[in-house]
Each structure stands twice: as structure tokens, then as C-alpha cells.
Amino acid sequence: MGQRSKVFGNFTEAVADIPDGAAVAFGGFAGPGTPYNLTRALLAQGAKRLTCIANTTGGAHQPRMPDIGMLVENGQVAKVICAFTAATRPTDVLPFTPFYERGEVEAELVPQGTLAERLRAAGAGIPAFYTPTAVGTELAEGRETRVIHGREYLLEYALPCDVALIRAWRADAAGNLQFRLSQRNFCPLMAMAARTTIVEVEEPVLPAGAIDPDQVHLPGIFVHRLVPIPPAPEGLWTTRRQERAR
Numbered sequence: 001m002g003q004r005s006k007v008f009g010n011f012t013e014a015v016a017d018i019p020d021g022a023a024v025a026f027g028g029f030a031g032p033g034t035p036y037n038l039t040r041a042l043l044a045q046g047a048k049r050l051t052c053i054a055n056t057t058g059g060a061h062q063p064r065m066p067d068i069g070m071l072v073e074n075g076q077v078a079k080v081i082c083a084f085t086a087a088t089r090p091t092d093v094l095p096f097t098p099f100y101e102r103g104e105v106e107a108e109l110v111p112q113g114t115l116a117e118r119l120r121a122a123g124a125g126i127p128a129f130y131t132p133t134a135v136g137t138e139l140a141e142g143r144e145t146r147v148i149h150g151r152e153y154l155l156e157y158a159l160p161c162d163v164a165l166i167r168a169w170r171a172d173a174a175g176n177l178q179f180r181l182s183q184r185n186f187c188p189l190m191a192m193a194a195r196t197t198i199v200e201v202e203e204p205v206l207p208a209g210a211i212d213p214d215q216v217h218l219p220g221i222f223v224h225r226l227v228p229i230p231p232a233p234e235g236l237w238t239t240r241r242q243e244r245a246r
Contacts, residue, residue, distance in 0.1 A: 006175050007205050007226045011041035014198050014225045018047045018163055021078075025119070025194060026054040026068060027166035029185035034058075036236040037200045037229055038165040040066040042076075049078040053119075053161060055112065055186060056084040060092035065236065069095035077105055081159070083112035109139065116189055118159035123192025123222075128157045164194035168218075171201045174208040175220030184217060191222045198225040 008014040015038060018024065024042070028034030043066060050071065057080055058067030071077050073095055080096065085107045087094050099105045110118065111133045121129055130153035134140050144155040166187035170178040177199065179187060191197040205228055229235040 005173065006220075006224060007173060007228070009227075011037050011200070011227050012044065014038065014227050015041045015045050015165075018042060018045065020048045021050070022047060022162040023051040023053065023160070025161040025164040025166075025186075025190035026052060027164070027183070027187035027190055028058075029055055029182040031237065032181040033167050033179070033183035033185060033187050034065070034067075034237075035165040035167045035198075035200050036065045037227070038167075038198055039068075039071070040236065042165070043070055043074060046074075046076065048076050050076055051079045051081065052077055053081045053115075053159065053190070055115070056082055057094055057096040059095040060087050060089075067095075072096050072099050072105055079106040079108065081108045081110060081115070083110055083115050085109050111139070114156055115159070116186065118156055119161075119186070119189040119193040121158040122160040123189065126158060128155055130154065131156055159193060161190065161194040162196065164190040164197045165200075166191055166197065167200050168202070170203045170206065170211060171199060171223070171226050172206040172208050172210050172220070173226075175199075175223030175226060176208075176211050176216045177201075177218040177220075177223060178211055178215055179217045188218045188222075191218055194222075196225070197223050199223055199227070201226055201228050204228055 052068045054068055057069050059069035100107050114131055114133050130146055132153050135152050135154050140154050145152050167183060168177040169180040205226055
């Protein structure tokens with residue numbers, strides 16, 4: 001029996017079975033790694049009580065693109081786990097903020113490096129680790145610490161995900177991925193931490209094996225679904241020229 005293709009025809013089909021209550025990781029560190037098309041599809045799909053894991057909830061910059069804040073506004077989110085749960089500048093207001101202040105959505109603030117390491121640990125099968133980050137701060141209150149070689153460390157747990165929504169530059173039909181720019185900051189780690197990884201791909205999907213093994217940034221074993229981004233206006237951020245113009 002032949003193996004089912006990893007290439008899906010559209011974003012709607014790719015996210016159709018994401019269930020209520022899922023823990024969903026959203027790639028992105030600035031624009032290039034953010035899965036805008038998959039996020040828009042999940043917004044239309046309507047899954048509820050989601051736990052959203054990302055660097056930030058988004059929404060501070062204009063023109064606004066599909067982001068976690070829109071999922072919050074649509075009543076789909078129960079909790080966010082982010083390195084930035086508030087805006088980085090006092091002049092910015094995240095759409096997520098009033099929902100958190102009213103107690104409608106829970107938020108867990110995780111230092112950026114710790115967030116990356118919790119995802120990496122999940123992908124590597126490491127259940128927990130110690131880090132000096134956040135020791136002595138409010139984030140460490142009531143949590144386990146341990147002194148190792150004379151220095152205090154905070155216990156952090158791995159962060160597995162049900163689904164990772166990420167963006168890649170190139171892919172082959174086997175799911176091998178090649179990233180560019182800041183796509184590599186969180187996308188590979190999230191893919192490794194997830195049970196199901198769904199990828200929006202900027203370039204047409206290549207035949208299996210067409211990417212030089214030395215150029216593969218994430219092996220296809222971690223990738224389950226690929227969706228080539230169609231030309232604008234159907235596809236969001238489809239070309240480098242469009243990205244530079246924003």
C-alpha cells in the first residue's frame with residue numbers, strides 16, 4: 001500500500017481535524033516564520049479552548065495579519081504560553097491584553113530562551129531541566145529550585161504540543177524542510193515538539209530527495225502536512241518582495 005502524500009491541497013483541509021482543547025504552537029519570530037495562512041484557516045475552522053504557544057500573541061503592528069490575538073477575539077483560546085504576553089513598547093496595545101485583564105484568557109509568561117528550550121526538550125524526550133533564568137523573580141515563586149555547584153537553578157518542564165503550525169521556505173514531498181531568515185528561531189523546535197506538524201511552504205513542493213541533505217534544516221520525519229502557499233491574494237506573504245514592502 002502506498003504512503004499517503006504529505007502535500008495537502010489547501011489550508012482549510014490541513015487544519016480541519018484540529019480538535020477543541022488542543023495545544024497549538026505557532027511559529028514566528030518577526031514576519032518570515034509566522035504561519036499567517038494556517039492561522040487564518042484555524043480562525044475559520046473554529047476550534048475552541050485552545051492553548052496557544054508562541055513567541056508573542058501578535059497584533060501590535062499594522063497592517064494587522066492573522067494572529068493569536070484574532071483567535072482570542074473569536075473566543076477560541078483558553079490560554080496562551082508566550083515570551084511576550086504584553087507589548088514591548090508602551091505605545092503598543094496587544095488585542096490580547098483586555099481579554100487577559102478581564103480574566104477571560106489565562107496567560108503563562110515564559111522567558112524566551114526557556115520557551116525555546118522547553119520545546120527542544122519535548123522534541124528530545126527530556127521531561128524537565130534546570131535553568132538559572134528567572135531565579136529570584138516572580139516567575140520562580142512557589143516553584144522548585146536546586147543548588148548545583150553553588151548556583152541556584154529553577155526546574156522547568158518540557159512543553160509538548162498537539163499541533164505545530166509553522167512556515168518554511170522550501171520543502172520536498174517527504175517533508176524535509178529548508179528555512180530562511182528568522183524561520184529557524186522557533187519553527188524547527190516546535191515541529192520536533194508536536195504530534196502533528198503542519199507547514200505552509202513559500203516555494204512549490206519539490207520531489208522527495210530534491211533538497212541536498214546538507215541543506216535540510218528539519219528532517220521530514222517531524223513533518224506531517226505541507227501546504228504550498230498560493231499566489232496573492234489567496235496566499236499571505238507569498239513573496240520576498242511583498243515582505244520587504246511591508
